[in-house]
Amino acid sequence: MEGELKPMDAEQLREYGHKMVDFIADYYKNIENFPVLSQVQPGYLRKLLPETAPTHSETLQDVLEDVQTKILPGVTHWQSPDYFAYFPSNSSVAGFLGEMLSAGINMVGFSWITSPAATELEMIVLDWLAKALKLPDEFLSTGQGGGVIQGTASEAVLVVILAARDKVLRRVGKDAISKLVVYCSDQTHSSLQKACQIGGIYPENFRVLKADPSRDYALSPDTLSEAVSHDMATGLIPFFFCATIGTTSSTAVDPLLELGKIAKVKSGESNSIWFHVDAAYAGSACICPEYRGYMNGVEEADSFNMNAHKWFLTNFDCSALWVKDRSALIQSLSTNPEYLKNKASQENLVVDYKDWQVPLGRRFRSLKLWMVLRLYGLEKLQAYIRNHIELAKLFEELVAQDKRFEIVTPRKFSLVCFRLLPPPSNEDYANKLNHDLLDSVNSTGKLFISHTLLSDRYILRFAVGAPLTEERHIVGAWKVLQDEAATLLSKC
Amino acid sequence: MEGELKPMDAEQLREYGHKMVDFIADYYKNIENFPVLSQVQPGYLRKLLPETAPTHSETLQDVLEDVQTKILPGVTHWQSPDYFAYFPSNSSVAGFLGEMLSAGINMVGFSWITSPAATELEMIVLDWLAKALKLPDEFLSTGQGGGVIQGTASEAVLVVILAARDKVLRRVGKDAISKLVVYCSDQTHSSLQKACQIGGIYPENFRVLKADPSRDYALSPDTLSEAVSHDMATGLIPFFFCATIGTTSSTAVDPLLELGKIAKVKSGESNSIWFHVDAAYAGSACICPEYRGYMNGVEEADSFNMNAHKWFLTNFDCSALWVKDRSALIQSLSTNPEYLKNKASQENLVVDYKDWQVPLGRRFRSLKLWMVLRLYGLEKLQAYIRNHIELAKLFEELVAQDKRFEIVTPRKFSLVCFRLLPPPSNEDYANKLNHDLLDSVNSTGKLFISHTLLSDRYILRFAVGAPLTEERHIVGAWKVLQDEAATLLSKC
Numbered sequence: 011m012e013g014e015l016k017p018m019d020a021e022q023l024r025e026y027g028h029k030m031v032d033f034i035a036d037y038y039k040n041i042e043n044f045p046v047l048s049q050v051q052p053g054y055l056r057k058l059l060p061e062t063a064p065t066h067s068e069t070l071q072d073v074l075e076d077v078q079t080k081i082l083p084g085v086t087h088w089q090s091p092d093y094f095a096y097f098p099s100n101s102s103v104a105g106f107l108g109e110m111l112s113a114g115i116n117m118v119g120f121s122w123i124t125s126p127a128a129t130e131l132e133m134i135v136l137d138w139l140a141k142a143l144k145l146p147d148e149f150l151s152t153g154q155g156g157g158v159i160q161g162t163a164s165e166a167v168l169v170v171i172l173a174a175r176d177k178v179l180r181r182v183g184k185d186a187i188s189k190l191v192v193y194c195s196d197q198t199h200s201s202l203q204k205a206c207q208i209g210g211i212y213p214e215n216f217r218v219l220k221a222d223p224s225r226d227y228a229l230s231p232d233t234l235s236e237a238v239s240h241d242m243a244t245g246l247i248p249f250f251f252c253a254t255i256g257t258t259s260s261t262a263v264d265p266l267l268e269l270g271k272i273a274k275v276k277s278g279e280s281n282s283i284w285f286h287v288d289a290a291y292a293g294s295a296c297i298c299p300e301y302r303g304y305m306n307g308v309e310e311a312d313s314f315n316m317n318a319h320k321w322f323l324t325n326f327d328c329s330a331l332w333v334k335d336r337s338a339l340i341q342s343l344s345t346n347p348e349y350l351k352n353k354a355s356q357e358n359l360v361v362d363y364k365d366w367q368v369p370l371g372r373r374f375r376s377l378k379l380w381m382v383l384r385l386y387g388l389e390k391l392q393a394y395i396r397n398h399i400e401l402a403k404l405f406e407e408l409v410a411q412d413k414r415f416e417i418v419t420p421r422k423f424s425l426v427c428f429r430l431l432p433p434p435s436n437e438d439y440a441n442k443l444n445h446d447l448l449d450s451v452n453s454t455g456k457l458f459i460s461h462t463l464l465s466d467r468y469i470l471r472f473a474v475g476a477p478l479t480e481e482r483h484i485v486g487a488w489k490v491l492q493d494e495a496a497t498l499l500s501k502c
Numbered sequence: 503m504e505g506e507l508k509p510m511d512a513e514q515l516r517e518y519g520h521k522m523v524d525f526i527a528d529y530y531k532n533i534e535n536f537p538v539l540s541q542v543q544p545g546y547l548r549k550l551l552p553e554t555a556p557t558h559s560e561t562l563q564d565v566l567e568d569v570q571t572k573i574l575p576g577v578t579h580w581q582s583p584d585y586f587a588y589f590p591s592n593s594s595v596a597g598f599l600g601e602m603l604s605a606g607i608n609m610v611g612f613s614w615i616t617s618p619a620a621t622e623l624e625m626i627v628l629d630w631l632a633k634a635l636k637l638p639d640e641f642l643s644t645g646q647g648g649g650v651i652q653g654t655a656s657e658a659v660l661v662v663i664l665a666a667r668d669k670v671l672r673r674v675g676k677d678a679i680s681k682l683v684v685y686c687s688d689q690t691h692s693s694l695q696k697a698c699q700i701g702g703i704y705p706e707n708f709r710v711l712k713a714d715p716s717r718d719y720a721l722s723p724d725t726l727s728e729a730v731s732h733d734m735a736t737g738l739i740p741f742f743f744c745a746t747i748g749t750t751s752s753t754a755v756d757p758l759l760e761l762g763k764i765a766k767v768k769s770g771e772s773n774s775i776w777f778h779v780d781a782a783y784a785g786s787a788c789i790c791p792e793y794r795g796y797m798n799g800v801e802e803a804d805s806f807n808m809n810a811h812k813w814f815l816t817n818f819d820c821s822a823l824w825v826k827d828r829s830a831l832i833q834s835l836s837t838n839p840e841y842l843k844n845k846a847s848q849e850n851l852v853v854d855y856k857d858w859q860v861p862l863g864r865r866f867r868s869l870k871l872w873m874v875l876r877l878y879g880l881e882k883l884q885a886y887i888r889n890h891i892e893l894a895k896l897f898e899e900l901v902a903q904d905k906r907f908e909i910v911t912p913r914k915f916s917l918v919c920f921r922l923l924p925p926p927s928n929e930d931y932a933n934k935l936n937h938d939l940l941d942s943v944n945s946t947g948k949l950f951i952s953h954t955l956l957s958d959r960y961i962l963r964f965a966v967g968a969p970l971t972e973e974r975h976i977v978g979a980w981k982v983l984q985d986e987a988a989t990l991l992s993k994c
Binding site for chain 2: 015017018019020021022023024026027028030031032033034035036037038039047048050052053054055056059061062063064065066067068069070072073077080081082083084085086087088089096099100101102103104105106107109110111113114115116117118122123124125126127128130131133134135137138139141142161162163164165168172176184185187188199200201203204207208209210212258259319323325326327342343345346347348349350351353354359360368369370371373377381383384385386387388389390391393394449460461462463471477478
């Protein structure tokens with residue numbers, strides 16, 4: 011950019027903004043031509059860029075050329091229709107427009123007064139989404155609870171564990187931190203372990219209960235019940251339990267109703283076990299009546315989380331968290347320095363989301379969720395989810411028809427867990443075989459899948475959920491998997 | 503949007519993206535016409551929006567009309583040239599383009615493999631920025647340290663306090679958490695207190711030392727020295743100290759060199775006091791040689807933070823944190839579940855930024871910082887900073903010429919702290935008078951300023967730093983302040 015610096019000139023924004031829109035639209039037009047998983051080697055970019063920032067300004071043309079030739083080769087294309095790894099992370103036109111608008115307004119919404127619309131729209135759209143999920147009314151902002159957009163499910167579980175920790179420590183004294191016990195299953199996401207590390211929960215009090223393979227890796231209520239009883243008998247203080255709807259490894263669904271009742275009964279009148287439900291991935295499916303049953307028992311929960319940025323067309327990041335008792339969050343996370351005081355906050359007329367989260371500043375993220383809900387509407391969003399589940403079903407059928415493979419756990423949503431069977435009487439070789447299959451498939455660049463371990467078996471995960479994925483991509487991916495498997499098996 | 507859902511159709515993205523660019527460019531064209539501080543009442547938006555999400559899709563036209571008529575009236579316009587509150591939160595064409603591109607690619611960069619370019623570009627641009635700030639080489643990613651983009655300064659100070667906490671607890675045992683002491687001044691940002699709450703530091707061990715009014719509210723080294731000695735004598739364990747370059751209330755600068763030496767000497771060979779420097783706002787100024795002196799002593803620090811999203815034209819959020827010992831961060835924040843394992847990570851060939859931060863997922867935020875540095879270049883960025891400081895100087899001179907006002911602390915950067923003097927022999931009335939002046943000025947909608955308390959005096963803060971602010975806005979703002987002051991004084 012030549013001449014005087016005009017860093018926010020409206021006409022320059024218009025001119026360059028149009029160029030960037032075209033660049034991004036062209037990216038999506040050609041997205042199938044990229045290797046899905048980036049094939050660069052560690053350290054590739056440092057060789058391509060200068061060692062210091064430029065002294066003088068450069069042109070947008072220069073930068074866009076570098077994006078094309080230096081950055082995009084190092085990108086793993088999560089929006090590619092051939093992306094089936096981890097869980098999806100949806101982009102959409104509506105989500106993208108919402109991000110643009112948020113970046114355009116670029117306000118920092120820590121308190122209501124810093125942009126009332128940001129706080130109020132967030133409360134409203136999270137009430138909308140809560141209603142679409144048929145969450146109990148106690149989670150709505152019109153009562154004692156409410157929703158908040160966190161960056162990620164990690165931050166969601168962290169803030170509720172802090173709220174639960176401080177609630178119990180206020181009762182029993184802060185020296186009792188060494189006695190606080192957290193429960194989850196060995197299928198619970200690692201973000202809970204990290205939240206415990208951050209919150210100072212003693213590692214030996216982080217109970218990872220063995221999920222039940224005969225229940226498709228859901229947690230058995232008896233297991234929880236026994237663990238809680240044992241800990242209480244030895245003088246420890248159970249205070250937090252996390253159940254999952256749609257675990258990361260295999261989309262297992264924990265039985266919320268029974269688990270929640272145990273949490274409530276065991277902790278007695280003081281009701282000190284905070285029950286959190288992590289539906290980061292599968293929560294999106296629960297807007298369809300036929301999947302809402304997986305949420306039965308959520309009325310027992312203290313908090314519920316789903317990531318709109320995963321499978322709900324809302325660009326990253328947008329993790330929706332609801333709590334029944336917002337005061338618990340606020341008591342843990344509020345600060346009230348003089349320089350942020352203002353009439354509306356002091357008079358308790360408003361929500362200040364800074365007190366519901368770890369950071370102070372926050373973006374206007376509700377805009378993109380609002381735009382997704384309005385530009386698509388619930389009916390089409392349900393159709394979107396159902397279509398991916400149909401595509402996953404198709405993939406499952408293709409795998410089932412091939413005797414060289416097996417489906418490892420029954421598919422519940424849009425993830426298929428499967429593996430290549432080793433040659434007869436060579437089960438020890440199975441894990442290496444599937445590891446090699448993963449590597450060879452991902453190295454083709456034609457698709458990207460990921461893996462997990464279930465009962466020590468190395469499993470391939472095929473997660474359908476990218477917005478551009480169609481039947482032809484499923485069929486094509488399966489063909490690549492079959493071809494690479496044949497090559498590997500021929501070498502056995 | 504009618505017909506079948508095509509959530510990421512390239513041509514729809516192009517068409518709608520162009521419309522959104524025009525909408526945002528028009529917003530900036532007309533930004534001076536809005537009241538800077540939103541004048542809506544609490545709960546205004548719920549009256550304007552439906553109670554549930556729509557079943558059927560709506561049009562972009564509908565949504566943009568609602569943005570114009572329902573959302574924008576509830577926005578406080580941080581990008582307005584008449585915004586002088588808190589600290590600035592810069593938007594720019596380059597930063598906006600970077601956000602667009604990041605939202606367009608929409609990858610989730612928790613591990614190197616999930617998009618190598620995202621991790622590597624972040625390492626490179628933070629090295630660039632470290633060099634522009636003349637940070638010691640130990641903070642570069644080429645050694646044992648390195649930089650990372652956090653969302654906010656709150657997250658930056660949280661992760662370093664966790665790293666410091668766990669480092670000392672590994673040595674002395676985790677039951678010693680009750681003995682760990684944190685030091686800061688009463689001018690340190692409230693995010694440190696929040697980080698301590700989260701990390702389980704005992705509130706009685708959070709030492710808020712009185713800053714010295716005779717040093718313009720910087721912390722006196724003697725004060726720190728005495729506090730540390732006293733705590734050590736009573737068996738407590740000093741482990742963390744935070745100094746600030748440019749405090750929130752008045753941009754005071756703590757004497758890093760002396761404070762850092764105390765931290766080092768007192769803690770002896772074990773070197774267990776982690777020294778963090780918060781330059782969230784004023785760090786940007788330190789790219790100019792004439793302000794770099796404020797950073798002298800940073801070589802004593804373990805970590806350094808500046809917010810590129812404040813005064814460095816990089817859209818929110820982009821908080822740059824550097825550490826000398828990245829392994830301390832990683833030991834506190836890493837998890838390694840099977841489903842995220844991959845060859846590059848397992849072989850320690852790469853940085854996985856998930857282990858440097860609280861969340862797992864992360865956006866491609868380095869793009870916008872890279873684009874700011876390239877599209878503007880360091881020379882123009884320095885000119886940008888200097889221009890704001892000149893404008894603040896102008897405002898300071900205007901205030902100084904008016905006998906009804908006083909400058910409360912000497913201006914260092916682009917913040918002017920001042921107040922309206924009460925009628926003679928009525929000092930008790932001064933705080934209410936300035937509170938009323940703040941209210942009446944902000945109610946005009948013509949500018950937005952904020953306040954603080956210094957030595958129990960209510961002070962007005964005038965922070966220059968919005969990208970569109972010119973001399974005429976300073977002069978106009980001063981005129982409004984004078985007029986409102988005259989009205990108030992006439993009522994005394």
